[in-house]
Amino acid sequence: MLQTNLEHIESEEQLKELIENNEKVAVSCGRMGPMCIPVYGIFEILQEKYPDIQFRDMDFDIPAAAIIKVLPECRNFYGLPFTIYYRNGKVVKATSSIQSAKEVKSVIDEVFA
């Protein structure tokens, strides 16, 4: 269970519904580890700055996380968290491992502008 102030994705259906009903979605899938916690923290701050984007997290160890793990964009990922950006239901960007606020903002500018 992730201890963050983000809304958690807990099932595949929940994620599917979220990306079907929202244009811009960012999901960070990881654990409560040193590479993941900073990304969740940045998401918590950015969700106030970017109200049009749905920021969520997801526990890497729940069965539903398979929906992220099997994405072709994550095939060569060897670092947590896996962070996926969806636009209009489609994956538009995926990053692996820790990201700084600057890097996350740069992705947001690139894919959600």
Next chain:
Amino acid sequence: MQKFDVIIIGAGPAGLAAAIYIARAVLSTLVIDESSAGGQVKTTHQVANYPGFVEPIAGHELAGNMRNQAEKYGAEFKLAADITALHLSNQEKWVELDDENRYAGEFVIIATGSSPRLLDIPGEQEYKGNGVSYCATCDGEFYKDKDIFVIGGGNSAMEESLLLLQFVKSITVIHQFDKLQAEKITADKVIMNPKVSIMWSHEPRAFYKKENRMVVEAENLKTNKRIRLERDGIFIFVGLVPNSTFLKNTPIQLTKYGYVITDPQMETNIRGVYAAGDVREKRHRQITTSVGDGTIAALEIIHKV
């Protein structure tokens, strides 16, 4: 321009301790950080040596409590904020952020801490999370029964190697010296493991990808000869660096390693500018010493006001 009594740059334990004291003294306080609050503590699994907690506390929880405490007393926060311009002089102090606003402070505390050192060589950034990692507990399982490199020979490199040995088939340690800097008890456990080999006096110069495997180009520091070796992944643990590059174009005095020089009251060479925590030149770097630094800086400021 928005004015504050005190601007604190950095929201780790030093910055947050200072914020708690200063805000409680009813001085207007702005805390700025390029990430979320908590500094390195928020990424620490368990903190067992912070006084007042009989049972270990999760680092992110301790950091969250510190931030909430500062906020409760009125400190304002600008997080995930980049400094785009900075002016620090005896007469005037201000910070400009990527929200295009300028914030002036009567006093400034620099508490930006330190971060894991990057090698800054070709391929490192490009393959981060795709073959290059900085955390054994996070990413070790992706390398189950695989061959990996560990770069570094200090305590963190050896402690992380011991964790990695639970997963991997083999570790090749690349180390710039001809002996390990880690504590002997830990270093011996690594060296004596049959799955470990060590390349002494070598430094990586570039990382490449060859199909799904990682290639390290390493230089022998004694012969200057370069070789290329292939493994499944690379873990880098080469120490910490102070987060002080943003001070390079200011008059703040730094050591040759980039640490901020202060007097015992935490004041820098610029009047009214203080430094606290891991970014400061000092011998011991712990959560408790950072909190102590932040407290001293805060009390000095309160006294002057």
